[in-house]
Amino acid sequence: MSGAGPVLEVRDVDLVRQGAYLLRSVSLTVSRGQHWALLGGNGAGKSTLLGLLGARTHPTRGTVEVLGHRLGKVDLRQLRAFVGHVDPRYPLTTPLRVLDVVLTGLTNTTEPVPRRQPTPDQVARADELIGMLGLATRRDARWPVLSQGERGRALIARALLARPTLLLLDEPATGLDLAAREQLLSSLDALRVEQPELATVLVTHHLEELPASTTHALLLREGRVLASGVADEVLTSDHVTKAFDHPVRITREDGRWAARA
């Protein structure tokens, strides 16, 4: 599954649950090399939309295409192989090393699959990604002793091991202290330079958590798209005020955004 077309094409999607519209008339096209921010207040529908983008749920109406393959026409599992999904609520409890966690990206399982030994090339690639995410000195550290920020970066390396075309990041900076957040954002900036073809969609409530390399943004409010397109045109004081129902002033300095009430 490759080609020059968009990575994601969402057309006029409604998602209805128990009679309520969680998403209404949502459209979005993500191309290679684009880095989207998905923003909106609590309950706006961000996680619901991310679930569609990651081929985890189907729309009630409208179409979602991942690399030209339509949800509902091909096996969801087949599509998921092209999408890396980084969810901070990762269910791992066993004391795996960082390297082992990253290697589970090959099987897309939480635990290593018995009798599935990674090849030396795969281990080398895992080490390369661990280095890229700034975790080289933590390669052999075990999951329970990792900080929240280290776990987040390990999960990004894990998602990248399967060489996805699209990386979905669900509030990756939540719970991180200032230093850990800045390391994470620098890692994302570096990743985007190293893998120029990769497309990403990052969900957050906070503009301060957007990497400088963000290219596009979509603002959601009550399941509808309030604004969508090039980041600087979407992330304006006016739009963000409407999205969060609260007067805010948006500034951008050295590529990074800030919001003040």
Ligand SMILES: Nc1ncnc2c1ncn2[C@@H]1O[C@H](COP(=O)(O)OP(=O)(O)OP(=O)(O)O)[C@@H](O)[C@H]1O
């Ligand atoms: N299966 C479901 N059935 C009914 N309502 C649902 C279901 N899943 C989510 N919702 C509702 O849909 C709305 C959107 O939820 P969603 O989790 O997508 O929002 P969000 O923007 O990610 O919010 P948050 O920032 O709080 O995480 C919420 O009001 C939520 O309660």
